[in-house]
Amino acid sequence: MPRWRLPTCASAALAAAGLLLSGCANPSVGSANDDPTKPVTLKFWHGWAAPGEVEAVNASIERFERLHPHIEVESTGNVTDATINQALRAGGDKAPDVVSSFTTNNVGQYCDSGMWVDLDPFLRKTGIDKREVFPKTLLDYTSYQGNQCALPLLADAYGMYYNKDAFKEAGIERPPRTMSEFKRAAKKLTVRSGKDSYERVGYMPNFRLYQGSPDRLFAQWGPRYFDADGHARLAEEPATYDFLKTSRQLADAQGGFDDLEKFRLTFGDEMSNQNAFLTGKLAMHLDGEWRGLMLDEAKADFDWGVAPLPVPDDQKDTYGRGFITGTVAGIAHSSKHQNAAWELVKFLTTNTNQVVDFANDIHNVPSTYAALKSPRLDADPRFRTFFRILESKHSKALPPSTNGGAYVVSLQDFSYSFEAGHVSDLRAGLRKLDDQIDADTLQSKS
Structure with a gap:
């Protein structure tokens, strides 16, 4: 299913909510000192809601639990970014350990605020070279200023x-x-x-x-x-x-x-x-x-x-390029089970068979090089066109920003006015648009 283009009002609301992140996150609350081999229950929050999607998520969790019988995963679907942000700010035992989002625009906020933990230390200690696993475009939209606070969990290509x-x-x-x-x-x-x-x-x-x-x-x-x-x-x-x-x-x-x-x-x-x-x-x-x-x-x-x-x-x-986005997954800063949480994130995002099975189940594009080459993938040549778009070195994702999707909303609003013939001076209008985006960015950092 699509990663929805949010209506202007919803985007603005999420962007405004995101402005709270920089001052409210407390990365020291959680812990990465847990023993991932000990029995534990993890809370996983995600946005999938359609029956077939939820069934695919649950099947993924069952595969994980068979490999890690000491880790139980409680899955909660149809959760919005706004709800996740509120829970992570509050912390406590009811907050999720592993989170996912359809809104790649908010990754800059998650990373910059410390609300989602940096995954590079986890990648290094398990010997995973992210550049060999994930296409560059996907790494670009899951990190911000060197902080890899998320990993790709399937992708969308247009x-x-x-x-x-x-x-x-x-x-x-x-x-x-x-x-x-x-x-x-x-x-x-x-x-x-x-x-x-x-x-x-x-x-x-x-x-x-x-x-x-x-x-x-x-x-x-x-x-x-x-x-x-x-x-x-x-x-x-x-x-x-x-x-x-x-x-x-x-x-x-x-x-x-x-x-x-x-x-x-x-x-x-x-x-x-x-x-x-x-x-x-x-x-x-x-x-x-x-x-x-x-x-x-x-x-x-x-x-x-x-x-x-x-x-x-x-x-x-x-030619062959396209717009790329997708779902992202990360570990909540407030989780006291971050090593166990990493086992789940690692399985969902890097296990080739899991990525292939999940991609086939919900008809999204695989997010790892190995999965893209798997013979188990759906063989429909029309579906595989999107694989080639994803792998094109010219394909683009939106750059992450600390003000989330606010700059995208501003571009949308300007474009609506332009196409309707309400922009008489294009250069002056774009300069004003740049000023607005910069002002929103400055406000998000204050």
Whole structure:
């Protein structure tokens, strides 16, 4: 299932809650002096909630307990980051020992505050070289300023689903690879049903659509959000201008933002059988690897494929890249059983068979090199497209920040205004956006 793009209000609330972390965490409360061979009960909190996902988590725990019969794991699902943060600030016997999060944006806060313990000492004492186990992009979003306070627990890679039947009808032989090809294909695939309505659009560039948050597509440019000193530099980044202008050109090629927005409002819920790609209203669609399983379960009545998203014309050599995120796991600073907790984190994140089984069960991308090469993985070539996107050296994740996802929310809000035509001076608007991000970062450190 997807790592949800949080609505602005929820993101802002979590970001605001995150501002409390720097002053409230007490890393000295817990202990790494426990004997992991002694009987113990660990509390594991996670965010999975769908019945199939919970079943897969429980199966993972059963496999762990068979290997470690002296360690019992009490699993609690459907837990939000806000709830975890409150529990870790409070500490005590009711707080979790092992935690996981879908929100990689908050890793900077977890590491900087000490709320999640640094895992490098545990990796070293068990002889695990993290650079040989995990792809670099995943290590980037699980650490902050040298503190590896989390490890990847499966990943999400974003690519482009496309309707092969619509492509054949339009005479398009293969998925577009550059932004120029993307615009031409989108226009050719668009079918009007009247002056201001559609039967189908080639690609919906609207930033409010499903997983279409601007940071997803922006990753195709390989942008740098911050400079070496941590200051926002979107106004200085040439890719920002090209990205926003390209998104507008995609809209204009298919009738313009107003008509597309009106059509978007007719779409069904993202996770239902009324999803716009499933119902044929979209010929190309940005989404994550989980969508394929949902299309199969819904018995889509058209032939579909998966390809990497197109890249800028002047970066053709980066084709195959995509946006990367995923679930992360760590050890609570307040846990008095940190060595036993490490045994669970180590099993969930580095045991090849476990990572493969879990990836197959919930249709997420494996997060270790060894698991990605396992013959036991789901052999569907469409699913495996996301493996190649994950392994691309050009793929990008969002950089961690001490203010969590606040800077992503700011980018979303600005992008909404831009696409609707409410930004008259793009350069001035981006400078103001940088100032806002820097002010939010400064506040989070005060």
